[in-house]
Structures are given as C-alpha cells and as structure tokens.
Amino acid sequence: MRVSVLGSGSRGNAILVESGSTRVLVDAGFGPRALATRLRVLGCAPESITGVVLTHEHVDHASGALAACARWGWPLYATAGTLAALPEAMVPVRTIAHGQAWSIGDLAGQSVAVPHDAADCAALLFEDRRTGERTGIALDLGHVPAPLAPAFERLDLLVIEANHEVSQLMAGPYPWALKQRIAGDRGHLSNAGAAALVATCAHAGLRGVVLAHLSETNNSPALAVASVHAALTRRGRAGAHTSVLAASQRFPLGPVSSRGGTAESSVQMELRL
Numbered sequence: 029m030r031v032s033v034l035g036s037g038s039r040g041n042a043i044l045v046e047s048g049s050t051r052v053l054v055d056a057g058f059g060p061r062a063l064a065t066r067l068r069v070l071g072c073a074p075e076s077i078t079g080v081v082l083t084h085e086h087v088d089h090a091s092g093a094l095a096a097c098a099r100w101g102w103p104l105y106a107t108a109g110t111l112a113a114l115p116e117a118m119v120p121v122r123t124i125a126h127g128q129a130w131s132i133g134d135l136a137g138q139s140v141a142v143p144h145d146a147a148d149c150a151a152l153l154f155e156d157r158r159t160g161e162r163t164g165i166a167l168d169l170g171h172v173p174a175p176l177a178p179a180f181e182r183l184d185l186l187v188i189e190a191n192h193e194v195s196q197l198m199a200g201p202y203p204w205a206l207k208q209r210i211a212g213d214r215g216h217l218s219n220a221g222a223a224a225l226v227a228t229c230a231h232a233g234l235r236g237v238v239l240a241h242l243s244e245t246n247n248s249p250a251l252a253v254a255s256v257h258a259a260l261t262r263r264g265r266a267g268a269h270t271s272v273l274a275a276s277q278r279f280p281l282g283p284v285s286s287r288g289g290t291a292e293s294s295v296q297m298e299l300r301l
C-alpha cells in the first residue's frame with residue numbers, strides 16, 4: 029500500500045492511496061488541471077483513478093471534485109451530509125455511512141465521524157482485502173473523537189492533520205475569533221493533538237506517518253515532525269520503525285510505502301505552478 033500527497037493545506041488538499049491496481053484519491057481541493065499536473069508528477073494518469081472519496085465539502089477539499097469526476101468519469105464517494113452540501117452535478121455518486129463498510133476496487137473502506145465545522149466530516153480507513161494492509165486518513169478535525177483510535181488500530185500508514193502549534197497560533201497575526209475557531213472543538217488539530225493520536229496508534233507495524241494540513245502561518249514542518257517524534261520516542265519500541273514526514277501545500281510528497289524505507293524512497297517535488 030502506498031500513500032502520496034498531491035498537496036495539503038488551506039489552499040488545497042488531495043491524497044493518493046494506491047494498493048495493487050486500485051488508486052483512490054482522497055479529496056480533490058485542486059482544479060482538474062492542477063490535479064492532473066500533480067498526479068502526473070507522482071507517475072499517475074488521471075484516467076487510472078478508481079474513484080474519489082471526500083472527507084468533507086470545504087473548498088480546500090472539494091473544489092475540484094465535481095469537475096474532475098465529470099471529466100474523467102471517477103465515481104464520487106462521500107457521506108450524505110457532504111453530498112447535500114455540494115452543488116448539484118451529474119456525476120456518479122456513492123453514499124457512504126459511518127461504521128458501514130463499502131468497497132472501492134480492491135480496498136474496503138470505512139468512515140468515522142470527526143468533529144469539524146462542516147456538514148458531516150469523515151476520517152477514512154482503507155484496508156486491502158488481499159493483503160490486510162491498512163491506511164488511515166484524518167484531515168480537519170477539532171479533536172480526536174473516542175471512536176477514532178480503535179478504528180485506527182494496526183495501521184500500516186497514517187495521514188493525520190497537524191495544523192498548528194497552539195502557542196504560535198495564539199501569538200500570531202490571526203484575529204481572535206479566527207484563533208478561537210481554529211483551536212476550537214470543531215476546528216483543526218494541533219501538533220499536540222496529532223502527536224497524541226500517533227502515540228496511541230504506534231505499534232511495530234506502523235511504517236509511515238504523514239502530517240498534513242500544516243498552517244504556513246501557525247506551524248512549521250520541523251515543529252510538527254518534532255512533536256510527533258517526541259511522542260513516538262516516549263512510546264519506545266512501538267514507534268521505532270515509523271517514519272514521520274510533513275506534507276506541503278506546494279510540493280507533492282511520496283510515495284510513502286507500507287513496506288517501509290519511506291525516508292529513502294520518498295521524494296518531495298517542487299512544482300512550478
């Protein structure tokens with residue numbers, strides 16, 4: 029199983045999950061042209077995508093979804109709440125419900141509701157039915173809800189939001205109301221929140237953690253990675269083989285593989301967009 033990030037942050041999110049011949053795009057917060065460019069950088073033709081799954085309807089996750097589905101015939105998977113919050117469009121749709129299994133190519137999918145100021149935000153779990161490998165993705169959540177940790181047991185790969193360092197957000201330039209929204213229960217996950225979830229998920233088989241949706245104002249990749257490393261170090265052997273990487277808004281990252289060796293095989297690529 030492999031995970032690549034086309035880009036992640038408040039100006040657009042899209043993540044590629046690959047297993048066998050199945051290629052799932054999680055979120056499509058870039059227009060079709062940017063999606064195609066970033067997919068090609070990762071060696072993936074847009075025509076080869078099996079389907080797109082949306083975490084929620086916010087523009088930085090969904091702005092390109094309907095146009096891309098219309099152009100390439102991708103089926104669109106999302107919760108009823110997310111679908112209802114999108115504009116009407118003539119694209120093939122599959123409604124998913126929390127706690128119920130669905131399938132996309134060779135992958136079994138499942139969603140868990142996460143607290144965020146959207147209609148019905150979903151964390152996603154993908155399991156390869158042939159190999160049992162598992163990838164969990166949680167973007168845009170104010171805090172980690174109780175059902176998430178058990179759903180994310182025995183992951184091979186984890187993509188988790190690490191939006192801000194709380195002290196940097198509070199001392200930074202944002203208006204007070206916006207700081208409150210971001211740090212609130214239905215806002216965005218801090219480095220400390222991400223680190224706590226990673227520590228809970230740590231086990232010998234967790235090969236890669238990708239930190240996503242980093243704020244360019246209220247965080248830095250070094251700070252986010254250091255927080256998570258510290259949490260893994262406290263877990264000792266459980267996190268000894270886990271690579272931690274920070275995704276960027278501007279550069280595709282990946283692939284990060286469930287077979288390990290992520291630090292060597294992953295590349296972060298600069299695009300001239």
Ligand SMILES: [Zn+2]
Nearest residue numbers: 086144146168
């Ligand atoms: Zn959001």
Ligand SMILES: [Zn+2]
Nearest residue numbers: 038086088168
């Ligand atoms: Zn977002």
